[in-house]
Amino acid sequence: MSKENLKLIVIFLALAVIVIVLGVYAGNVLFGDRSLSVLKSLQEERYFLHKDINRLKDENARLQKLYLEREILDNEVQK
Structure with a gap:
């Protein structure tokens, strides 16, 4: 594995975590207590x-x- 591939994987995982967190937040806002x-x-x-x-x-x-x-x-x- 090259450094470029490792860097792309880390960026992809970071973006995936951000998307998941934002999705959970949006779900809580739309369907939660508020x-x-x-x-x-x-x-x-x-x-x-x-x-x-x-x-x-x-x-x-x-x-x-x-x-x-x-x-x-x-x-x-x-x-």
């Missing part, structure tokens, strides 16, 4: 929670209005 599917799921959950918060605020306002109306009626009946 994946795109997790991000989409969290965005959908956030949207659902914001809708639920607005619904609960509206329901709370309606119930407070009903409570105050009944409180006023009870006060008028007691007088």
